[in-house]
Amino acid sequence: MNLSTTSDPAKILIVGPSWVGDMVMAQSLFMVLKQQNPALQIDVMAPLWSNALLERMPEVSEVIDMPLGHGQLQLKLRYQLGKSLRDKHYDQAILLPNSLKSALVPFWAKIPRRTGYVGEFRYGLLNDLHKLDKLKLTMTVQRFVALAAPVDINQLDIAHIPVPALSIQTEKVQSVLNEFGLADEKPVLALCPGAEYGPAKQWPARHYAALAQEKISQGWQIWIFGSQKDHNIAEQINQILQQQAINLCGKTQLAQAIDLMSLSQAVVSNDSGLMHMGAALGVPVVGIYGSSDPDFTPPLGDNCTTETLNLECSPCFKRSCPLGHTHCLENLEPKKVLQALESLSMVREP
Numbered sequence: 036m037n038l039s040t041t042s043d044p045a046k047i048l049i050v051g052p053s054w055v056g057d058m059v060m061a062q063s064l065f066m067v068l069k070q071q072n073p074a075l076q077i078d079v080m081a082p083l084w085s086n087a088l089l090e091r092m093p094e095v096s097e098v099i100d101m102p103l104g105h106g107q108l109q110l111k112l113r114y115q116l117g118k119s120l121r122d123k124h125y126d127q128a129i130l131l132p133n134s135l136k137s138a139l140v141p142f143w144a145k146i147p148r149r150t151g152y153v154g155e156f157r158y159g160l161l162n163d164l165h166k167l168d169k170l171k172l173t174m175t176v177q178r179f180v181a182l183a184a185p186v187d188i189n190q191l192d193i194a195h196i197p198v199p200a201l202s203i204q205t206e207k208v209q210s211v212l213n214e215f216g217l218a219d220e221k222p223v224l225a226l227c228p229g230a231e232y233g234p235a236k237q238w239p240a241r242h243y244a245a246l247a248q249e250k251i252s253q254g255w256q257i258w259i260f261g262s263q264k265d266h267n268i269a270e271q272i273n274q275i276l277q278q279q280a281i282n283l284c285g286k287t288q289l290a291q292a293i294d295l296m297s298l299s300q301a302v303v304s305n306d307s308g309l310m311h312m313g314a315a316l317g318v319p320v321v322g323i324y325g326s327s328d329p330d331f332t333p334p335l336g337d338n339c340t341t342e343t344l345n346l347e348c349s350p351c352f353k354r355s356c357p358l359g360h361t362h363c364l365e366n367l368e369p370k371k372v373l374q375a376l377e378s379l380s381m382v383r384e385p
Contacts, residue, residue: 042074044126048146051081052131056332058085059315060176061131062199065094065201067183080140087290091201108136117143131184150182175332199315199333202294208294217281220296221256225313227304228272229265233354235326236305238364241269244275245369246303251279258283260292260301260309300371301376306332314339319379325364326351340375342367
């Protein structure tokens with residue numbers, strides 16, 4: 036992709052997003068920036084949890100901890116952080132969040148070129164404003180990458196956006212495998228049944244279990260990934276499977292989950308950050324969509340596919356089903372997801 040810019044920055048600060056999936060998709064922007072200028076230094080300001088992802092993105096030079104959580108204003112802290120960044124002499128800041136507060140640190144850091152979408156009342160804080168055309172930029176990853184382009188998004192080669200690709204070190208993977216007493220002699224199906232956003236994105240436990248039972252009968256093993264919040268649904272799945280799966284929910288740090296998921300032959304996941312992570316590891320992914328839109332945030336890569344019923348009421352983008360039945364997920368049969376899984380050409384042998 037060859038995108039011209041109005042200047043040739045040497046150092047860029049990216050203000051990163053607060054969600055795992057968005058952070059994975061942000062790598063496409065980093066890759067485009069490096070294509071434009073291979074010598075460019077890209078630093079990312081992001082929450083501490085994101086280090087596990089960012090250290091696996093070779094395009095990123097340095098990670099700057101954003102100590103403030105989502106929704107916290109704390110003007111004094113933001114001013115102090117911005118002031119502390121002045122001696123880094125960034126040429127440009129690119130803001131991925133659209134919030135007012137995300138624009139404060141780059142402004143107070145006195146970064147000369149501050150790029151982002153108009154967002155919520157950011158005139159003055161940003162001086163390289165882009166207007167978001169939702170009809171042309173229909174996907175989150177496109178909207179991120181467009182910030183590397185001139186304001187005229189017609190110069191953006193949407194069809195050839197690079198796919199996120201996390202780098203893995205074999206010795207670290209083996210160390211984590213040993214730590215959890217796992218073996219990858221049998222093919223691994225990774226299940227990601229959690230949904231941080233809400234239950235309207237969560238395929239039922241019994242459907243996950245039915246899918247897993249079929250793969251177990253074919254000689255596969257099942258590893259269930261997620262946070263501590265996902266432990267209960269993972270246990271529901273495992274109870275149906277008579278404890279034949281490995282429940283890793285709440286037991287792994289994000290870095291460990293990345294390394295273990297890299298060993299899997301396939302991932303079946305709700306629309307979640309772990310889904311995007313699996314795709315960025317080059318693993319075949321089936322993404323399951325209920326209340327969200329597979330055209331907006333699909334897993335990226337040739338080895339990925341999505342399943343949705345396209346009901347009249349979806350996507351509703353609600354955390355909980357406003358109709359009280361969640362038919363968009365309840366009626367999505369395991370057989371349909373299994374067919375999608377087995378259609379993926381890269382279901383790898385161990």
